[in-house]
Amino acid sequence: MNFMVQTLGTAGATMVVGLIGVMALVAVNALFLIWMERKVSAHMQLRPGPMEVGWHGAIQTIADAIKLMGKELITPEEVDRPIFWLAPIVIFLPVLLSFLVIPFSASWIIRDMNVGIVLILAFSTLAVLSILMAGWSSNNKYAVLGAIRSVAQNVAYEIPLLITVMSIILMVGSFKLTDIVAAQERLWFVLLQPVAFILYIICATAETNRAPFDIPEAESELVAGFHTEYSGMRFALFFLAEYTNMFICSAIAAVLFLGGWHGPILPGVVWFLIKVYFVIFLMMWFRWTFPRTRFDQLITFAWKILIPLAFANLLITALVLKLR
Amino acid sequence: MNFLSSLTTPQGVATIAFIMVVGATIAGALIAVLARNIFHNVLGLALSLMGVGGLFLYLNSPFVALMEILIYVGAICIAICFAIMLSEPLYLSKPPRNPLKIQGAVLGAGAVFAFLALLVKQTKWTPAPERSADWSIETLGHYLLKNYVLIFELVSLLLLVAMLGAIVLARGGRGSS
Numbered sequence: 092m093n094f095m096v097q098t099l100g101t102a103g104a105t106m107v108v109g110l111i112g113v114m115a116l117v118a119v120n121a122l123f124l125i126w127m128e129r130k131v132s133a134h135m136q137l138r139p140g141p142m143e144v145g146w147h148g149a150i151q152t153i154a155d156a157i158k159l160m161g162k163e164l165i166t167p168e169e170v171d172r173p174i175f176w177l178a179p180i181v182i183f184l185p186v187l188l189s190f191l192v193i194p195f196s197a198s199w200i201i202r203d204m205n206v207g208i209v210l211i212l213a214f215s216t217l218a219v220l221s222i223l224m225a226g227w228s229s230n231n232k233y234a235v236l237g238a239i240r241s242v243a244q245n246v247a248y249e250i251p252l253l254i255t256v257m258s259i260i261l262m263v264g265s266f267k268l269t270d271i272v273a274a275q276e277r278l279w280f281v282l283l284q285p286v287a288f289i290l291y292i293i294c295a296t297a298e299t300n301r302a303p304f305d306i307p308e309a310e311s312e313l314v315a316g317f318h319t320e321y322s323g324m325r326f327a328l329f330f331l332a333e334y335t336n337m338f339i340c341s342a343i344a345a346v347l348f349l350g351g352w353h354g355p356i357l358p359g360v361v362w363f364l365i366k367v368y369f370v371i372f373l374m375m376w377f378r379w380t381f382p383r384t385r386f387d388q389l390i391t392f393a394w395k396i397l398i399p400l401a402f403a404n405l406l407i408t409a410l411v412l413k414l415r
Numbered sequence: 416m417n418f419l420s421s422l423t424t425p426q427g428v429a430t431i432a433f434i435m436v437v438g439a440t441i442a443g444a445l446i447a448v449l450a451r452n453i454f455h456n457v458l459g460l461a462l463s464l465m466g467v468g469g470l471f472l473y474l475n476s477p478f479v480a481l482m483e484i485l486i487y488v489g490a491i492c493i494a495i496c497f498a499i500m501l502s503e504p505l506y507l508s509k510p511p512r513n514p515l516k517i518q519g520a521v522l523g524a525g526a527v528f529a530f531l532a533l534l535v536k537q538t539k540w541t542p543a544p545e546r547s548a549d550w551s552i553e554t555l556g557h558y559l560l561k562n563y564v565l566i567f568e569l570v571s572l573l574l575l576v577a578m579l580g581a582i583v584l585a586r587g588g589r590g591s592s
Contacts, residue, residue, distance in 0.1 A: 174458070206477045206552070213481040216489025220461060223496055227454055239500055246493055266552065 109201035113190040121334040122152045127368075128375055135379040162323035170320065171228035178225035179321065179328035185214035186335045193342050194268050196352040196359030207268040208260065211343060212253060215298070218336065219245045225329070226317035237316025240386060244297060244304065247393035252294035254401040255287045258408040259347045272351030281348040286404050288348045290397060295340040296374055297393070299333065303381035304389060341370035433473055440466030453499055461492045478552050 126141070126149060133140025141148025166175065192207035194200040204210060219242055226238020260266060262283070263274045274280075281288045297304040318329045345351055345366035352359030384392070439462055446459025464487040471480035559567050 171452075171454075174455075204477065206481055209478065209481045209485070213485040213489065216485060216493070219493055220458075220488065220496075223493075224458065242493060242496060246490075246497075249489075 105201055109191075113187065113201075116190070117187070117331065117335050120338050121331045122156065124334045124337065124371065125152045125155070125330075127371070131372065131375045132379050135376075156327070159327045160324055164325060165320075165322045167230070167320055169230045171230065174224050174228035175320075178221050178228060179325045179332075181224060182218055182221035182332045183328055185217040186332050186339065188214045189339045192268055193339070194272060194346065194351060195363050197269070199360055200269065203267065203269050205265070205267045208256060208266050208271070208343070208347075211339065212256065215336075215339075216249070218332070222317050225321070229317070229320040231320050234317050234319045237319070241300060241317060243390060244300075244393075247390055248294045248297040248304075248397070251290055251393065251397040251401040252298060254398070254405050255290045255294065256343075256347065258284060258287050258401075258405045261405070261408055261412060268346050268351075272346055272353065275350040276353055279348065279350040279353075284348065284404070284408070286400065287408075288344075290401055290404065291344060291348065292370070292373065293397065295344060296377060297389075299336050299340055299374070301337070301374055302378040303384050305378075305383060337371055337374060338367060341367045341374070344370045429473075432469075436466050436469035436473060438466075439463070439469065454496075457492055457495050457499065460495070461488050464488050464492070478555065 129148070129151070130140045141151040144151040144154050166172065189211045191201050192204050192210050194203070222241045222245075223238050226234040226236075226241070229235070259271065259280055262280070263271045265271065318326055321329060342363075345363060349366045349370075351366075352363045354362035354365075357365075441463075443459045443461070443463025443466055447456050447463055448459075450456050450459060465484060468480040468483040468488075471477075471483055
């Protein structure tokens with residue numbers, strides 16, 4: 092009780108300002124990332140991409156967003172209405188909550204909780220539930236198949252992700268994201284834990300359902316996977332959540348491995364954003380370089396290679412820390 | 416007016432938060448038991464467990480609250496969804512409720528409820544501020560790996576046995592079909 096009162100009293104203003112800032116960031120980030128994805132994919136395939144609307148198509152996504160807002164929200168006859176309506180909202184909540192603890196710089200953080208990383212990991216599991224809600228309630232075989240694949244994949248890749256993150260936590264001795272960044276003032280953890288970094292990037296790509304792990308929405312097999320039946324702004328919410336999720340996964344990568352806001356000359360926030368967008372660029376690079384994996388390969392890879400590797404990494408980290 | 420302005424004080428907001436959390440817990444539990452669509456049951460359970468997580472947060476244990484969400488909502492509910500996918504399709508007509516089973520369920524749940532209520536009534540509760548013990552993550556870790564290590568390991572053993580049992584059952588099913 093006292094804890095609640097204290098929290099609300101002192102941090103209320105920060106929360107309100109932070110919420111407005113995060114809303115703006117989510118919108119701008121999604122618009123920018125969709126444009127970036129189009130440009131990156133285009134240049135990797137030796138074509139110019141969108142060029143007509145604005146400088147090099149810079150405001151193409153704004154035009155697309157306006158188009159999506161104007162579209163009719165179609166609710167098919169046989170759907171499970173309350174859940175069909177709820178799913179796009181539920182997928183967005185955990186994404187928004189994660190911004191609560193992400194440190195953009197030493198002082199740019201809404202609330203520096205001592206359970207920071209656990210909060211992000213705990214709420215990211217809700218995304219699976221909402222994908223399942225969307226797929227199941229749509230009453231469409233492609234949607235259900237996409238949802239089933241997504242759940243199997245997310246469950247499989249969450250385990251190595253958590254274990255990999257644990258090895259970093261073990262080195263710092265704190266769940267607080269600012270502590271983790273502060274510990275990397277001299278040496279980034281990507282140099283001390285290269286295996287963990289690679290494991291994290293693989294798992295993050297799988298968790299965000301991106302190619303080569305995009306079988307939940309494999310266009311050539313499943314139309315659009317779990318959001319086949321969604322249209323207009325509801326579809327846009329799934330898209331928004333996906334791109335914001337990419338931002339969060341990359342932000343955690345920057346915090347855990349790339350030294351967060353540390354860097355010379357430029358202010359911390361700029362360094363942080365440079366690192367985040369670098370990791371996002373890496374993920375886009377993967378998408379346009381690797382072909383989609385087959386489903387059984389994907390699951391086998393997670394259970395038989397990634398999980399043992401992550402455990403070995405954790406064990407070695409613990410041994411080195413103990414014997415040092 | 417007085418009532419409204421009291422709601423905007425920190426105390427008032429905390430009370431509203433408490434009511435919301437308890438409401439979510441109870442509403443989720445009711446959906447989990449009463450809904451006839453098994454998928455709605457799972458979602459109700461998830462809502463209820465989120466509410467329990469909120470209660471832990473309210474008691475100043477954010478770590479336990481997040482673990483509740485990570486393990487119960489993130490793992491248990493998803494595992495139940497897996498089980499649903501393996502069960503019979505939803506468009507088949509559902510069998511009517513068996514009154515004998517309902518009575519049995521009421522009896523079992525009622526016994527647990529009566530026992531817990533008795534326990535709550537018998538225990539002498541001390542208010543949170545008067546308890547000196549700190550419940551930080553370090554303390555919890557020390558308790559798990561020192562004082563209660565035997566219980567901790569026995570619980571893991573139980574889970575292992577359950578997992579092996581599930582594998583044996585699944586294997587048998589596939590071989591015989």
